[in-house]
Amino acid sequence: AQTVTQSQPEMSVQEAETVTLSCTYDTSENNYYLFWYKQPPSRQMILVIRQEAYKQQNATENRFSVNFQKAAKSFSLKISDSQLGDTAMYFCASTLDTNAGKSTFGDGTTLTVKP
């Protein structure tokens, strides 16, 4: 079974600053994928960034990057130059490398970007 833990229920950051959201996971599998999703107040979840477990290089998408520590089973999300539109709930998720593609989600972190 997979578990995903987000230990920060709420965080805030000043506009233009950098913030890091934490995520740890547990799985006995070797092949899996990790994701960060953003859920703005409009409530549609949007994929932010994706990391394959077999890749050592950390994924980057514009202002979003991850720090993937496989041995520690840690997958944190760094948001640089935070913008007001980054205010949202952020979910970490893991998916095993199977055809079903079922994802296990963390509890989420509510991020507020302050002007």
Place this chain on the structure above:
Amino acid sequence: EPEVTQTPSHQVTQMGQEVILRCVPISNHLYFYWYRQILGQKVEFLVSFYNNEISEKSEIFDDQFSVERPDGSNFTLKIRSTKLEDSAMYFCASSGGPLPYGYTFGSGTRLTVV
């Protein structure tokens, strides 16, 4: 950009009634999912669907739930006899390939059972 469309956005139903939640996945996607999110709680997997059959289902997805892809376009979730605890946001998602590239989610249907 392609979207996953869900209807209705909000549905109120009486306990014991049947509801059908509808989703139109992205047209060239092959893998379809339903998740639910009870208010203030985590997103929970319900079911995955591929090649016109269920690939995996959670323990939540009991006999009162069913899914269908009746016409190659729509992907529906039916709850036969709703209970109060079925009140939640239901999200449909689709994915394009055999490996998990990440989902495209719909905007959700808020189901309220009274």
